[in-house]
Amino acid sequence: PTKIIAVANQKGGVGKTTTTINLAAALAEQGLSILLIDLDPQANASSVLGNKETQEGGLYRGLMGEVPMRDLIESTRLPHLALLSADLELAGAEIDIARLEQHLIQLKSMLAEVKESGRFSYIFIDSPPSLGVLMSNALTAADEVLIPIQCEYYALEGLGKLVGVMDQLRHTGINPTLAMTGLLMTMFDVRTNLSSAVAKDVRTHFQEVVFETVIPRSIRMSEAPSFGQTILEYDPKGPGALAYRALAAEFLKRQEQG
Amino acid sequence: PTKIIAVANQKGGVGKTTTTINLAAALAEQGLSILLIDLDPQANASSVLGNKETQEGGLYRGLMGEVPMRDLIESTRLPHLALLSADLELAGAEIDIARLEQHLIQLKSMLAEVKESGRFSYIFIDSPPSLGVLMSNALTAADEVLIPIQCEYYALEGLGKLVGVMDQLRHTGINPTLAMTGLLMTMFDVRTNLSSAVAKDVRTHFQEVVFETVIPRSIRMSEAPSFGQTILEYDPKGPGALAYRALAAEFLKRQEQG
Numbered sequence A, B: 001p002t003k004i005i006a007v008a009n010q011k012g013g014v015g016k017t018t019t020t021i022n023l024a025a026a027l028a029e030q031g032l033s034i035l036l037i038d039l040d041p042q043a044n045a046s047s048v049l050g051n052k053e054t055q056e057g058g059l060y061r062g063l064m065g066e067v068p069m070r071d072l073i074e075s076t077r078l079p080h081l082a083l084l085s086a087d088l089e090l091a092g093a094e095i096d097i098a099r100l101e102q103h104l105i106q107l108k109s110m111l112a113e114v115k116e117s118g119r120f121s122y123i124f125i126d127s128p129p130s131l132g133v134l135m136s137n138a139l140t141a142a143d144e145v146l147i148p149i150q151c152e153y154y155a156l157e158g159l160g161k162l163v164g165v166m167d168q169l170r171h172t173g174i175n176p177t178l179a180m181t182g183l184l185m186t187m188f189d190v191r192t193n194l195s196s197a198v199a200k201d202v203r204t205h206f207q208e209v210v211f212e213t214v215i216p217r218s219i220r221m222s223e224a225p226s227f228g229q230t231i232l233e234y235d236p237k238g239p240g241a242l243a244y245r246a247l248a249a250e251f252l253k254r255q256e257q258g
Ligand SMILES: Nc1ncnc2c1ncn2[C@@H]1O[C@H](COP(=O)(O)OP(=O)(O)OP(=O)(O)O)[C@@H](O)[C@H]1O
Pocket: A011, A012, A013, A014, A015, A016, A017, A018, A019, A040, A044, A127, A128, A129, A186, A187, A188, A215, A216, A217, A218, A219, A221, A222, A223, A225, A240, B010, B011, B012, B013, B129, B152, B153, B154, B155
């Protein structure tokens, strides 16, 4: 069966898009069939993996039920990695969806057919930095949530809120089986005590939910998107690519253990 | 007369909160009377400047018109710097405001009395990372917008959208006189070509709208919030404090020139 993983954290700039792209690419590299959904109106993931200008009438029309999601899925230059790209109208989707009757399950219902087809091993959703309607839709459609945490103070502060929202979706029955894939420490800077202090804090609170793999801060990671490449393409032997390949291996191990 | 400045960029983690806090603090240090409004449900600015747990019924009740904004303004430990802090209910405000008749001018109308009182030289609004209702409210209430830009690729991509939204608010008459305070390059990393390439790109496109002052990436900048301090308090002689004081001086010079 296909599993849907939302990559989410309402704090901005913590590595959601970078993690979604590079983890999806590392899993596709191993032959797994992966779909990446860019639910962020900024369309950062679409710009790195997309074939051209984000297509007219992409995800927005799929979300509103005007076009079946399966017709919006494009292949990318990477084998086994498909993309459902964001489009310009997505920014307006928050208000349009908020006004629907069952606004929380909109994405879940529109994705049901693709999920049940079993075409993909995993579907990853890159979420926008907010606790709004698009993010709640991602958390409602998801089986699990992967939470990137930048090793800095503000990133830690907001974690409680996100965990609270997840609890609410579980208890109200909107997504009763929502699980946590794990917490991923990102942009770990070996030069500062702050990174180790934050990482230690997170491990104390969340224990084995925290991935062993830590993503180091690396300049080549921030350069890769400007060349329209994943880190696996841009710097295949560097610390960033090694870390995301290690994450893919750890992710699969955790999936097997259940 | 009081001027309202929105610090905005829908891209996450580009230094909106850091810039709002430290520019406001550097101006207050010079004796100017400053109000900082934390319009981000993450409440990061409130956690550094706030007096205690973000108060019950803060900005949300002011936004919805249940309590006059003037009654929600608190003083902070810094002379001449007052705070209107975010509260937990703010996350739900997007949907509540979206359903109001005139949802774009809600913040503007609720702030009118404080603005007209002339009590403050400047009011700074820290915005959330989104193009949603709270951000549009900040852009509608503002006289000017200050846009922090992280010297990285994704930050550049989204700039066109924000400028487009500002144009729309001007042309539709919702905020016809909305001006640009300037674009501020943040987290400039001298070790990478990317920073200089992005900065050069931005200056070519936007020319004199870009502040001369550039904020360097500095570890102590990311450490300061974990001690609940501004950079002026945490590392007063370091590169971050110097840069924000230089920014305050350049900001005032630009205001005088009009
Ligand atoms: N390990 C890393 N080392 C250095 N830079 C990184 C790393 N991971 C991501 N970056 C850079 O940091 C910035 C923020 O990352 P990214 O855009 O992936 O975060 P995000 O959480 O998706 O942001 P948003 O909240 O806006 O969606 C980007 O410019 C990215 O290139």
